[in-house]
Amino acid sequence: MGKLKVASLFCGCGGMEYGMLGGFEYLGKNFNSLPFEIVYAIDNDKYAAQIYNANFLHSCEIIDVKEVVAVSVPDHDILIGGFPCQSFSIVAQNPPRLGYKDDRGKLFFEMIKILQHKNPRFFIAENVKGLLSVNQKKTFPIIVKEFEQAGYHVKYKLLNASDYGVPQKRERIIIIGFRNFQDFVNFEFPIPTTIGDQKAKLRDVLAQSNLIDEKYYFSQKAVDGMMRTKEKMNKGRAQNLDTQCNTIGSHLAKISLNGTDPVLYENGRYRRFTPREAARIQSFSEAFKLESVSEHRQYRAIGNAVPPVLMWHICNTLVHCCINAN
Secondary structure (H helix, E strand, O other): OOOEEEEEEOOOOOOOHHHOOOEEEEOOEEOOOOEEEEEEEEEEEEEHHHHHHOOOOOEEOOOHHHHHHHHOOOOOOOEEEEOOOOOOOOOOOOOOOOHHHHHHHHHHHHHHHHHHHHOOEEEEEEEEEEHHHHHHHHHHHHHHHHHHHHHOEEEEEEEEEEOOOOOOOOOOOOOOOOEHHHHHHOOOOOOOHHHHHOOOHHHOOOOOOHHHHHHEOHHHHHHHHHHHHHHHOOEEEEOOOOOEEEEOOOOOHOOOOOOOOOEEOOOEEEOOOHHHHHHHHHHOOOOOOOOOOOOOHHHHHHHOOHHHHHHHHHHHHHHHHHOHHH
């Protein structure tokens, strides 16, 4: 079987692509190469694109997806995209969730546009759990219906990355479309690979504390401020190193002890994750290059990414269930 050609929208730093291509090691396990080839990738974040271009043979074009002319997109077998989720997130309550009424919430229509013009065999879309409940649960059925009207049989499932060897409790809705009905029938989402104590733990991906630069530690002033409010505000989200980390977000560079973001408490001190630790929590391998941009931009790109190991399991299952059945 030849390689399947992939077109990617909203690629960011390349979590979906890294997982699709495979050929990397993570926590002592080898994730073999999968039969995919990226022929097109775009994003409007030039810093995320710099990280992407440091890691992939095919370059990401820096362009707004609304400016893409569908007929100019190269022919491809599978379209992928984690369309922007600010409008759908449960966390993003200020301003209140607007769902598909918000301009950012309409960007999935850009995927629809390309699907209608290029008719690839598959698509994979990813989004936050909040997409299922936004607008009194009215938005998600509309999105599924739009994909179906574009000519696809659709399956979707809420997956937790921690069930697939990722040391992070990250729930994401995965939507997969099939042009061919037989592919739709053949495919089942991957079964969890790890349960209970078998799951990867946060301590598995942390750097040795004696190697952590002082800049990652919170000041005594910040700690004192958190302690004054801790009882009534339930803040200071220090993580249990022997379980999975809470979901990391795109604003890791700006986290505070008075927020809901995960932090570490080691040797009597609070600190934030380093960018490399954040990348490990997301299941990027050590070989994945981050240093082409500032740490602030690294945190943002990593926090927005799809965990590569989760994507690998989805795509490995897709290959075996659909392509190999023909």
